[in-house]
Amino acid sequence: MLSKKELCVCEIFEALKLPQNLVSHHLAKLKNLSLVEERRDGTFIIYSVNKNVLKQYKSLFNQVIKD
Numbered sequence: 001m002l003s004k005k006e007l008c009v010c011e012i013f014e015a016l017k018l019p020q021n022l023v024s025h026h027l028a029k030l031k032n033l034s035l036v037e038e039r040r041d042g043t044f045i046i047y048s049v050n051k052n053v054l055k056q057y058k059s060l061f062n063q064v065i066k067d
Contacts, residue, residue: 002036006048 001007001015013023027047030036034053038045 002047002049006039006046008041008044008046010044012047 001012009020009024009027012027013020016023027036027038031038034050035057037048037050039048040046
């Protein structure tokens with residue numbers, strides 16, 4: 001979902017039909033890995049994919065698969 005557009009946690013948990021706290025927990029883990037970025041828009045926190053870091057992970061993963 002985040003690869004297509006920025007979303008707030010309320011949009012994500014509604015679409016996934018999961019509890020908000022579970023989605024927030026997973027977003028925090030992805031943020032700790034720098035895979036997800038956040039920005040504040042008023043009272044909302046908007047999440048997006050960190051495309052640069054994702055490319056680095058993909059490259060590393062492809063190297064592991066080749067070896």
